[in-house]
Amino acid sequence: MEQIASAGGSASPPTAVTPDPSFLRQVEKAGGATISPCFQCVKCSSGCPLTFVMDLLPNQVIRCVQVGLKEEVLRSDTIWLCASCETCTTRCPNGVDIAHLMDTLRQIALRENVTPSQPGIVATHAAFLAEIRARGRVHEMFLVARHKLRTRNWTRDVALGWEMFRRGKLKLLPKGVKGRKWLKERVPRVN
Template structure:
């Protein structure tokens, strides 16, 4: 039996800016989620873990890492809970705790942010190549990369923005 952390709901509420206690577990959010079928914990289940103070179980779940933040769940929620904000909070707390259940997704996110920091926008070919190096999965979808290159969906060289310094300053402010 996992230990209940009574401060967990307050911390999630503060950090997410939304009120998970409003949820009465109707599961409308999960019904609207396009990715719920591949999550170990669906959106309504994640909110329930927060309500119950089951911090360790919530932070170990893959659901927040699979969430793409499309807000469909929030639009379905009859109580106006910002579920993607809760999912973001779960990811942040898992990173701070050093428990990242979906390492590939985390590494992919890091590569995307790194590309934005370097170029001011994403450079898809670089992101894919760096991710492949980190994950050590070099050939599993090489055919897709070749097709994307042939259709000019991937550019060899990155494009840059004029205000690159402004973008880099945003990263400095965040830490």
């Protein structure tokens, strides 16, 4: 069973590092947000609803990228536990799009085959994109089935699934999009 950490920021980055700008350049080139204006006011982390379960706080992620702590960032729970709620991006006084930065970091982590710290969440993305590849639309029961095949967690939510089925919330047959040929070529598989 996964445990919830009692407080955010428990896995603090090292206190002394030799700065290496190559990771920052890689992030910026990959379309990541411009993060240089960050002056560590911590407003992002103060308003983040997920800090209670993060190992690096959002402002620490930014600092780590700036000084080149690539491994620490790409292996962190934080990049996957960010719920993309956009509170940080909305409130940042320096216009840093932190939610977009998190997306870019996830994309780099997947591209470089970094073992994800949150396999259950990556499995959701994999299952979701597999649904889009297959039909152009997501069928929720198929989505859950794909997620279970990846995580091998067969028992979770079975009772809930039955309750939803009983109330007619689950659609049985999937419907595909006619214009979906391009999706087979364009939608990536997530390992």
